[in-house]
Amino acid sequence: MRLAKLRRSTPFRLAVTFGVLFVVTFIFSGAIMYHMLRVGLERDLEQSLHEMNSLIASAYQPHDTEDLIDTLNNYASFQSTSDGLYSLMDAGGRKLAGNFAAPRIPNGVYTVTSRDVGLKGHERYRMQVSTIGPYTLVVAENFNDVEEMLRIVLVSFEWAAAIAVATAIGGGVFLAFRAQARLDRVANTMNDVAHGALQARIPITGNGDDLDTVAIQINAALERLQTLVESMRQVSADIAHDLKTPLNRLRLTLDAAAERNDRQLDISALLDEARNESDRINATFAALLRISQIEAGARKERFQATDIDDVLAVISEVYADVAEDAGQSLAIAERCSALVWGDRDLLTQMIANLVENAINHCPAGTVITLSLRRRDNRAILSVADSGPGIPAEERDKVFRRLYRLDKSRTTTGSGLGLSLVKAVADLHAAEIAMGDNRPGLTVSIGFPLLQAHLSSLSSSTPPVG
Secondary structure, eight states: OHHHHHHHSHHHHHHHHHHHHHHHHHHHHHHHHHHHHHHHHHHHHHHHHHHHHHHHHTTOBTTBOHHHHHHHHHHHHTSOTTTEEEEEEOTTSOEEEESSOOOOOOSEEEEEETGGGTOSSOOEEEEEEEEETTEEEEEEEEOHHHHHHHHHHHHHHHHHHHHHHHHHHHHHHHHHHHHHHHHHHHHHHHHHHHTTOTTOOOOOOSSOOHHHHHHHHHHHHHHHHHHHHHHHHHHHHHHHHHHHHHHHHHHHHHHHHHHHHHTTOOOHHHHHHHHHHHHHHHHHHHHHHHHHHHHTTTTGGGOEEEEHHHHHHHHHHHHHHHHHHTTOEEEEEEOOOOEEEEOHHHHHHHHHHHHHHHHHHSOTTOEEEEEEEEETTEEEEEEEEOSOOOOGGGTTGGGSTTOOSOTTOOSSOOSOHHHHHHHHHHHTTOEEEEEEOSSSEEEEEEEEBHHHHHHHTTTOOOOOO
């Protein structure tokens, strides 16, 4: 079953395909090398025959064949017929010198056997037949050594091909098993996640290959999915908890109004109270819907070049009196021009939420400081206070929807202010972080400056709205 699955897998098919291509390439290359070697050896042998033939022919003088005959006999005396053949014949075919009587063969170069020239044995020769004056000169060299060398080369190549085939098949199967095992781990992890095990993650081998890269990206997506699901669970629980009390109050108010109406008493105050409670519930749902729209990027078409310093100045002017009424102080400690690509209204609401959060949750005497500075290609906006601050372990949680430090829900608020701040920051590709102001809390948001934003768009230019 496992082998059948492996045969159907993409890694196995790729391994087989590349194995076949490797073997075919190896065989084709080997065949070319063998052919070139054979041609080269035959060419060298023919060159040797030609040089020997020329050397023997140089001993010939017209009307004087003794030197030619002596030279040929000397060559023949040093070699047996199994090593080389030499023959000099007159016009009538009579042997004048040499170690064998050659048959009549036209001039040229041939590959012959012992039997072809009337000798015993199974030798193969490369023979050259030429004319010297009225005589025929035959010179041949044993071709068996060349054939033996070629045979050894061919056998070696066959063994090498067999080893290459075995290596390609074995290596392909091994690599396919490894790749398939890693893909199976991916599939098993995704199956676990599909069945509710959101904490499941794909093991990383650490070798940095493409499968590791994909696994890291999938794990990051699963981490995000787990966070979103847990956030949804938390939101659902918080919605149920937060709405239970106002809905109960609304029900009690309406029951009281119905009872007073039955007694023909004035119910206008109770109806006003019910209307206010309904407005608070609607405001909570409206804030949730607004955050969802911001996270979906529905406001990006309204982006334009915006100077955060102008927004900061407006916020400072509007909320200075509010902070003073609460016994606090609000001031801008540092400012600079910082153009960003964004929605002015959302940026205004984001900063306003941070300032309102500081005013509402800090006691009298708190100093609230706004600052804006440039660092590299980013604009750093900070809202700091000298209040009680937020515990370090709670700082990431307060950005969740409906999450509140007051678990009893006795204080006012819906727990959506910082969620909206986080949504607006994400929409503007800004990084948000909370830190200790010693005492109090510092919220810092880093926006990419407009010039850096334009550079990241390479060739596209943002529309001016």
